[in-house]
Amino acid sequence: MSEIKGSVGPVGNQGDIAEYLAELEDIPGTRVYTAARARKGYWLNQFAMSLMKEENRRRWRADEKAYLDEWQLSDDIKQALLARDYNRLLDLGGNIYFLAKVFSTDGLSFLQAVSTMTGMSVTEYKAMMDAGGRSPEGVRSIKGGY
């Protein structure tokens, strides 16, 4: 075998794709944006992306339901969008950087929008961040419980 310049071999489990993907699902309270989620949420994310244009934001604000009907979205996704249920939207294949277009259009900051996924009020969440954030202790692995 010829030597590969700079190679240090497979990094961690990254040589075994099945194990690699399984581990991405092993983090509590986290939906890693895998290929599977990217496929599922394709049009959800493309819809969100459309809100980067002021003209589209105006139409969305004027009639959210009518704007959603222009997109190939399931009723589940439409409901979750209208309810701004971001955890549900993550389950439906949404990615936070795309969904940011929705909450930015609502005039929410990242901190305000992100707090809605944690079960805390904005005030509680901000207090946690100001005190140093959430500790990784106990929330690293579902299976490992550490």
Add this chain to the structure above:
Amino acid sequence: MARITAGVGSSHIPLLGVAVDQGKTKDDYFTPIFSGYEWTKEWIKGEKPDVIILVYNDHASAFDANIIPAFAIGTGERYKPADEGWGPRPVPDVIGEPDLGWHIAQSLILDEFDMTIINEMDVDHGLTVPLSMMFGQPEAWPVKVIPLAVNVVTYPVPTGNRCWMLGEAIKRAVESYPEDLNVQIWGTGGMSHQLQGPRAGLINAEWDNAFMDGLIGTSDRNRTIPHIEYLRETGSEGIEMVMWLIMRGALGAETRLLHRHYHVPCSNTAVGHIVLEPVS
């Protein structure tokens, strides 16, 4: 000959852009952050780099869900600030360096890094916030910029090792450019943060600081950190730190620490930045 004279690692948190744009940098909340960048702002005034290779990620601004380049290099003449949902930032256009950009793109491809080449795009907070942190609010940015965008959003993202190797190839590419240019490379993003789900708000100061330690001197232990470790230890968006390894790889075998700074929090995120120079 062009050469890479320094590397900077820095967070690129959107709220820092808001603070600059709205004149809030002296507010109590922001003072500990911006004061950490004062040293760097003075230093870069003396260094006067000609070009910055600015490694960042696009946050669903220039690239939608359709096309997902792993590594993309900008060869355009200029780039406008993106409208990320609240209107474009009031910052100057970013001026490119197409001659060096194309030289690096060609060299990288011949060095077996098959880059995506971008001629026209808007650049989001990932690229413009670090410029604001280093240069404040000038009429025009005092440097040319070669954007280098990395996919750190859709998995699998490039491995840390691959990022490091890309950095090494960038160093070779820059050093084969005949014009005398002072080039810096910046790796941006991070540090620990998670912007999604019930675990949002995760911060790991101990891990972040160990990561910064690992950028200094001859250590190369950061290059083999697997994705799952970034995710578990630093939150889902902490993976952005692989981009710092492109910067580190481009500095060669050994680095010297010039400045480092770390603060929690800014919005949902740990702010960190480090200034390194190659030891040759």
